[in-house]
Amino acid sequence: MTRRTLRYELALLFDVLVWGINFPIIKVALAVMHPFVVNVFRFIFSLLVLWGLHLQAQRRSGTDFFAPLRTHAWAIVGLGLLGYVIYQVAFILGVSLTTAGSAALIMASAPLWTALMSQLLRYDRLHWLGWMGLLLSLAGTVLVVLYSPRALDFSRQALQGNLLMMGASVAWGAYTALSQPLVRKIDPSSLTFLSLLPxxxxxxxxxxxxxxxxxxxxxxxxxxxxxxxxxALSTGLTLALWNQAVRHVGPAHTAAFGNLTPFVALVAGHLLLNEPITFAQILGGVLILGGLLLMRRTRRLPPAT
Known part of the structure; x- marks a missing residue:
């Protein structure tokens, strides 16, 4: 692994740290606003942060503000609707209709969707040890969620919410995979900003x-x-860093870091809300990290045929 790759992996760790602690923080706003109203205001700050990053990218490249839209307009618009509308709406509504544990468990499948789509589209091909690492990380996520104080709910009443969460998981997996060809042609910060605009x-x-x-x-x-x-952070800076990582370490490797989010949320809940942590959850965290380290190691190996 090069130092440059390590830099992007550290950025991904920053992403999951923000996403993990965002859950208890955003609940403060959701307690007094409808989720769709919260989105109206929080994405204003996302646009401001991403606008600044886009301007920096354009100055470095010497191109004008809307240059990527002239060559890849439909792809950018489609990616934006997938990642910012379909995913966000399905995620917020899904969380509101099912338990946090069920939502986290279903969303844990997103890296698998990313890896499968990337493999089918031949954007990113994993060595078989990489698949083992991905499954190991997923198993750790399941342990973290199953032994959470928040109960799972797969009853008929929660079926609609669970189906929406599955749709959100597939949408996020597809967003990460489909961004691969675009981030190779467009600066990731610019792509993130321009896809949010429509x-x-x-x-x-x-x-x-x-x-x-x-x-x-x-x-x-x-x-x-x-x-x-x-x-500014959870749907702004972190998404730009996420797309940077997709460009430099691949969508499957990037998506696997998402499995750390429930564990970070667990630790944040313990530190901020004094929620208990069980031994099984600590073991789950170890499995997640072990899976990520295995995937990291297999990047030195040729992809599976």
Whole structure:
């Protein structure tokens, strides 16, 4: 592994750290706003952060602001609708209709969808040890979630939410895999910003429909701070770093880091909310890290045929 690759892996660790602690933080805003209204405001801050990164990328390359759209408009728009509309809507609605444990367990399948799609499209081919590492990491995620204090729920009442979460998992896996050919041609920061531009009007319309459900006097400074944190980092900077990693270490390797998110959320819940951690969950964390290290090692090996 080169130092450059290590840099992108450290960026991915930053991503999962932000995503892990984002869950308890964004709940502050969700307690006083409809999820679609939260999206209206948090993606404003995402756009601001990504706009700044896009400007830096354009200055480095010497191209104008909308240059990528002139050559890859339909691909960028399609990727934006997939990653920012379909995924975000399915994820938020799914979480609201099922338990956090069920949602986390279903979302843990996203790296597998990424690896399968990348393999079928021949964007990224794993050695068989890489598949073993991916499955090991997934097994660790299952342990972390199953022994969570939050119960799983696969009853009929939660079926709709679970199906939405499965759709979100497939959408995120597809977004990560399908971004591979684009990030090789377009700066990842620019791609992230430009793909959000056509998606935001849809998110805005969905949010406006629920503005009248918000008691604005109850939206305090803590709620706005949570929205700024989530928008600037969780759906802003981290997505640009995620696409950078897809470009340099491949979609399957990048997606596998997502399995760390439930474990980070577990540790954050323990530190911030004093939630208990079981031995099985610690073992799950070890398996996740072991799977990631195995995948990291197999990048030195030729891909499976």
């Amino acid at each position: 998606a935001y009007p849809v998110l805005l319309i969905l949010g406006i429909l629920f503005f009248d459900t918000v008691t604005w006097s109850a939206v305090d400074g803590r709620a706005w701070a949570a929205i700024i944190f989530s928008g």
